[in-house]
Amino acid sequence: MFVAAGTYVEVVVLPDGVRLHGGYRNDYLGLVPEAFITAVISSDAAAAPGGAALVLDGVGIRPTEVGGIQFRGADAPAGGLPAFGAFLHAPGPELTVTHVWIRAGQGGAGRHGANGAAGAAPAVAPVTGDPQRLAVESGYHDCLSSAENVVHGGAGGTNACRGTDVSGGVGGSADCPDPYGTESSGGGGRSGGSGVPGGMGGAGAYDSHGPGTVGCDTPGLCCGVFEVLPEYELAGDGGNGADGAPGAAGTGCSDPLGELAGETWTPALATAGTAGGPGGGGGGGGAGGGPQMDWYEEECPWADGLGGGGGGGGAGGCGGESGTQGESGAPSAGMVIDYGGASPLGVAVPRFEAVQIVAGNGGNGGRGGGGGDGGLGGLGAPGGNRAREELEDSLAAATQGGAGGKGGNGGPAGGAGGGCGGSSIGVWVLLRGVPDPGVAAAIRAGAVLASGRGGPGGAGGGGAVPGGNGATGEERDVVVE
Structure with a gap:
């Protein structure tokens, strides 16, 4: 022919x-x-x-x-x-x-990998603790040990990352004062996983006693003076949650020949990076202290004061999502x-x-997708506190609650590997x-x-640890396999 x-x-x-x-x-x-x-x-x-x-x-x-x-x-x-x-x-x-x-x-180019999404920030913010107030007392002027004399701490912020609860701790709640004791501490934040602790709850404040008996014009009775223990401390703020662990890098494709079987070619693969870990929740703030008051009908008719509730801790942020690997050319x-x-x-x-x-x-080998950034941890809420001009009588010695700690940031994901060149x-x-x-x-x-x-070869994707680059394609006269 x-x-x-x-x-x-x-x-x-x-x-x-x-x-x-x-x-x-x-x-x-x-x-x-x-x-x-x-x-x-x-x-x-x-x-x-x-x-x-x-x-x-x-x-x-x-x-x-x-x-x-x-x-x-x-x-x-x-x-x-x-x-x-x-x-x-x-x-x-x-x-x-x-x-x-x-x-x-010319051989077909490999597709680029997609970038990973950023980790989610907390969806629910923490709550501020309730402010100081006067106690509800019995007819004998004793603070009633009941729910109406509980000054609640704020709830912690909430977040869940791939089934892991990284919520913040609840703020400590104040109740009837004990001049020889302390109020409740804030709750600890939830852990983001191994090596990623939540923040510790802040310590509760010391209570006080009034009226004082020294340092005032009226001998033997000082209505505006309050007595405290030598180790007296105000409410502590909650600790911050630890940041989440960064993800690991993906590996680049290392075998540019791949596998040819008749007319069908199967490429060797790069790998994706791993997602970042979630941050730990922040600890709740400790409850504020209050004065236990001795009642004097004429000289000092003041009820007991209740301290402010602690602020809730911020929730941890979620880790960034991994990108996808680049395809081989x-x-x-x-x-x-x-x-x-x-x-x-x-x-x-x-x-x-x-x-x-x-x-x-x-x-050309496709580049690997970049790892997503970690989500920001939530800020802690303030402890309960009244304006200064409202702190009269026994409330002058009722102290504010501690602030909640910040949630840890989510860890960034590792970059995905790049595909081999053809x-x-x-x-x-x-x-x-x-x-x-x-x-x-x-x-x-x-x-x-x-x-x-x-x-x-395709470049590895960016991230906390950049992904590996793909190998360059081989140049050979004859391949026998």
Whole structure:
């Protein structure tokens, strides 16, 4: 079968026993392949394996020949699909390829990974503690030990991260004062996990006693003076929660060849990073102290004072989410020879004479997605406190509650790994378990082989620890596997 000079947009699928020759003048009276160029350009990347322009399947049982033609495979679309110039399956011993130029298209680029989302900040803020107030007393002027004499601390902020509760601690609540004791401490914040403690609750304040008996104008009774223990302390603020642990980096793809099985190429994979850990909840503030008052009908008719409630602790922030890994770029192979389902005449190497086989460039590896930032921990709420002008009589010694601690920030996620760059291979031989007939030496003896550029590996995604970069694609004349 003779083919005149010209450009033919199609795929040549040659049956066994056919001799196909190009390079003829249009009147078929001249044969100079270098002058009368017959070019076959693949019509579509999906029209043949790897967009090949020449497909030889099971030929060479009878004398079969291809000569004097230039074949150009299609570029692969994005998405990591390979590109071939020619695809040979189970060639027989009677196949000859002579004075042929074969070039593959470019391998498809790998898709970039997506960036991870930032961790969630607390959805519910903590509550301020209730302010100081006077106690409700019995007819004997004793503070009633009942719910009406409890000054409540504020609730902690709430947040949950992947099933882990990282809420803040509740503020301490004040009740009837004891001049020799302290009020309740704030609750501790919830842990964000191993090594990420919640903040400790603030200590409750000391109570006091009144009226004092020294330091005033009236001998023996000082209504505006209050007595305290030597170790007297105000309410403590809640401790801050610890920040969450940063995520680990993803690994870049390290095997740019991947695995070729017939026309199907499977890439080696990069890995995603890991998510950041949640921060611990802040501790609740301690309750304020109050004065226990002795009642003097004329000189000092003051009820007991109750301290302010502690502020709730802020909840921890959630860790950042990991991005996805970059996909590997696909290879470009000038020719693929697949010995799977070998010829009935046995494993054979086609005869190559004055052949040029050129691979295209490998596809670029996709970059890894960046790790998401950690969510900010919530601020603690203030302790309960009245305005200064409202602190009269026994309330002058009723102290404010401690503030809640801040929740820890969520840890940032690690960056995802980048995909490998696609390799550029002159001839890729798949033995499929059959003995090697010396195909590499035979190809090199009869063909000039050239590889293109191996695709650059994708960069690792950013994050607390950047992901690993993908390996650059290989550039090889022959691969036999």
